[in-house]
Amino acid sequence: MKWEDCTTYMGPWDVMSSHLIQRDAPPPGLSSFTRIRLGWITEDQVILVKPGEEKQVTLVPLAKGGNPLVVKIPLKGSLYYLLENRQLIGYDRLIPDAGLLILRVDPEAMEGSGTVRIMDADPGSPRFAHATFLPDKGKRSCFLDKQNNIAVIPIKMQGEDLEIRVTTPERALQR
Numbered sequence: 677m678k679w680e681d682c683t684t685y686m687g688p689w690d691v692m693s694s695h696l697i698q699r700d701a702p703p704p705g706l707s708s709f710t711r712i713r714l715g716w717i718t719e720d721q722v723i724l725v726k727p728g729e730e731k732q733v734t735l736v737p738l739a740k741g742g743n744p745l746v747v748k749i750p751l752k753g754s755l756y757y758l759l760e761n762r763q764l765i766g767y768d769r770l771i772p773d774a775g776l777l778i779l780r781v782d783p784e785a786m787e788g789s790g791t792v793r794i795m796d797a798d799p800g801s802p803r804f805a806h807a808t809f810l811p812d813k814g815k816r817s818c819f820l821d822k823q824n825n826i827a828v829i830p831i832k833m834q835g836e837d838l839e840i841r842v843t844t845p846e847r848a849l850q851r
Contacts, residue, residue, distance in 0.1 A: 705739050705767035708746045708760040709779055709792050721745040727825045730843040735759070735776075737836045739766035747842060751824050754783050757795075759828060761838040762808060775808030776830045776838055778819055795819060820845050 711717045723744045725731045736742040738760045747759040758779040762768055778795040785791045797816040798806035810816050811830045819828040827848035831839040841848075 705762075705771070707777075707779060707792070708738060708758045709781055711738070712746070712758075717745055723747045725749050725842045727751070728844060730841070730847065732831070732839065732841045734834065734837050734839045735761035737761050737763040737765055737768070737838075739763065739768040740836065747840070749826060749842065756781050757821075757826070759840065759842075761836075763836045765836065772803070772805045773808045775810040775816075776819075776828070776840055777808050778828065818848055820848065 706714075706716075708717060712722075721743050723731070723733050723746070725733075725747055727749065731747075733744060733747055735744060735747065738745055739762070745760065747757075749757040749759070751757065758781060760777050760779070761775075762771055762777045763774045764771065768774075775797075780793045780795055782790055782793075794804055794807050796804055796807045797809045797813075797819070801807075806816065808816070809819050809828065809830050811832050817830065819826075821827070822845045825844050827843050827845045829841045829843065829848055831841055833839075
C-alpha cells in the first residue's frame with residue numbers, strides 16, 4: 677500500500693499526520709478530532725445532529741476558536757462524522773484549501789489503521805488539495821451519504837464563518 681492510499685493519512689489537515697507543508701513555515705493546525713481528544717474542544721462547542729434531522733449551523737473557523745466549532749453526526753455503532761470549518765488563518769494559513777472539512781471517525785479502529793478518514797470533496801486532486809466542500813463549487817457543494825441518510829450542504833460564507841445545512845439526501849436533492 678502506498679502512503680497516499682492509507683485511510684488514516686490526513687496529510688496537511690492535521691499536524692499529527694503531516695509535520696511540514698512548507699519549509700521554514702509552521703506546521704498545519706490540528707483537526708477537530710485531535711482537538712477533541714486533547715480536551716481542547718468542549719461539549720458546548722459541538723452541535724449534535726442525528727441522521728434524518730435537519731439543522732442549519734454557522735461554524736466559526738477551527739483555528740480561530742469560539743462557538744460552535746464542530747458538528748458531530750453519530751452513525752451506526754460508534755462511528756460518527758465531524759464537520760469543521762477550515763480557513764487560511766492562524767496555524768491553518770498554509771492548508772491547501774479552505775471550506776468545510778468532513779471527517780469520518782471510527783474510534784474502534786486500531787490506532788493508525790483507519791481511525792479518521794477525510795471525506796475528500798475532490799478525490800482526483802493529489803494529497804487532499806481540494807478536500808473541502810464549498811458553496812457553489814459544483815460537485816464540491818454537497819456531501820451525500822445515502823446509506824446513513826445524511827447530506828451536508830455548505831450554504832454561504834459570512835466573513836470567515838461558514839453556514840452549513842445538515843439534512844437528508846432526499847431534501848438536499850429537492851433544493
